[in-house]
Amino acid sequence: MEAETETREQLLEVVIEKMVYGGEGLARTPEGVLLMQGVLAGETVQALAGERHQGVRRAQVKQLLTSSPQRVVPQCAHYGQCGGCHYQHTSYEQQLELKKQILIECFERIGKLTQLNILPTISANPWQYRNRSRWQIMNDASGFAMGYHEHSSHQLCPVKECPISSPYLNATIEILRNGSGKELFPEGKTELEVFASDADRSGLATVWAFGPPPMGFGERLMRAVPGLESVCWINKSTKQRIGWGPGAITYHVGDYHFHIGHEAFFQVNRWLTAQMIEAVIGDIKGREVLDLYAGVGLFSLPLARRFERVTAVENDAEAAKNLQTNLGVVAQQANAVRKNVEQFLMTTDQRWDAVIADPPRLGMSAPVRENLLRVKPNKLVYVSCDPATLARDLKEFVGSSAYQIVSVQMIDQFPQTFHIETVVHLERRE
Structure with missing residues (x-):
């Protein structure tokens, strides 16, 4: 009972x-x-x-x-059903305050960290910020449906538009919904991701499906969606990739140029990329810097202007390939290493002036933390997308008395959602 x-x-x-x-x-x-x-x-x-x-x-x-006085009317007609957003029912100012309080609570409860120097949050336009969207597609006898998963479900929520996605991404939705998608995509379920360029006038598309593509799929999709430069079809059954076009686009951030392939990670908020670089690098400089989980080199390339030597470590095959290309312009002072971060750190005794670490949501593994405490860089910059794992890792760095936290800064990369991006600067205690 x-x-x-x-x-x-x-x-x-x-x-x-x-x-x-x-x-x-x-x-x-x-x-x-x-x-x-x-x-x-x-x-x-x-x-x-x-x-x-x-x-x-x-x-x-x-x-x-x-109801709370902070409650507002959501801007999206699909809000509440679509699982993409979580905070559209409150003002943006309140969203920022909520995230700040949640971050502080995680630091205090998990990390036992208090009295921190929390800098003002970096934020921008909370709408049309996404440069990348991944849609679920169902094409069957009842028609063509394109959208996102519902909250806590694998059910498809068809959408007509997405107010947090860029105009180019919304134009793609409209084109495919209004006839092109029904003709282009095979029957059944597929997934489509489009990554838009910094100018938001072109992009590359990646499709995941169980089975091969229809004949001429890539050329037909590029004709249907103006500005689409590259298409990649990934067969989830065989892992085979079939491509049309160059396989990458060039994304500009100020005077930096990043070559980005179909499955390589890149920051999603098109308004905040330059500010993200500035927040991470700050005023650090010196002889030797190590960039861990380097991706395509978002931080590595700017770091080459501050340090005599940059070592960038990335294990993902496509990102590592892009990283090698992107660091080609500073090849005399930058070294791209394709290796697991744990393996790399276990085999080095080098003393770094600074280490940048931008790990995945799970944070740093125990061997990574242990080896960073062993090599003890003068400065450590931790970029995190999960406050709980961040607090757990910081507890070890600070609790060991090896490091002190200089500053904590939240960067609101994901407005209207619960996700929290944080940059923490630490210095080694003398």
Whole structure:
């Protein structure tokens, strides 16, 4: 009977205590914690609570009983169903404050880090900022549908437009929805990603599907979508890649030029790329710098103007290829290494003036942290897209008494969503 009580759905009236990482509001009940989307702190809601999982129950809001003064009308017609955005129901100023408080809470709770020098958040236009979108496509007898996954689901949410994506990406949606997509794409499910150039007038497209492409697919897609320079079809069954065009585009950030291939990672916010570089590099300079998880060289290339020697480490095949190309203009002072970061650090005893690290969402592995503490660079810049793993890693660097945190700065790369990008500068203690 106890198990039935724990899993039975309940209609509850609750007050939202606070927002937590993940875009959800937290409410407390005698039965435990409830988490739900689409709410704000201080609001009273009637919510349908579902099953308990690992001590937490998720709920769906059935009625908003009292609303926050920070609540606004979402700009997107698909908001609430589409899983891409989480904060469109509050003002942008409030979004920034929410993220700041969540970041501080993670630092205090996980990292035991307090009294930090938190710099003003770097932000820009919170709309039309995405230079890359990945759509789910269903083409069957009922028609052609293109969109994103629904919240916490693999169900397709068809969209007519996406207000956080660039005009070029929205034009692509319109072209494919209005007839071209039905003719171009095979029956069944596929995925399409388009990466738009910095000028937002051209791009490259990548398709993932179980099976080979229709005859002449790439040429036909490039004719249908103006400015599309390159197409790559990836067969998920065989891993075979079939390409049309050069296989990459050149993305300009100020006077830096980055060669970026179909599956190489690049920062998604087209308004903030230059500010991101400036926030990361700051005033650091010296003889030797190490750029870990270097990607296509977003930081490596600018670092070559500040340091006598740059070593950039990247393990992904396509990104490493692009990195080699991008560093060609500074080949005399830059070295691109295709290697796992753990393997690279375990085999070096070099003393670096500075290390830049931009790890994936999981953060640094234990061997990476241990080896950075062993080689002890004078300065360490940590770029993070997950506040929890960032706090965990910083706790080790600071707790060892090897480093002190100089500054923390949030860069809002993902407006309207819960995602938090943070740059932390650390210095070695003497």
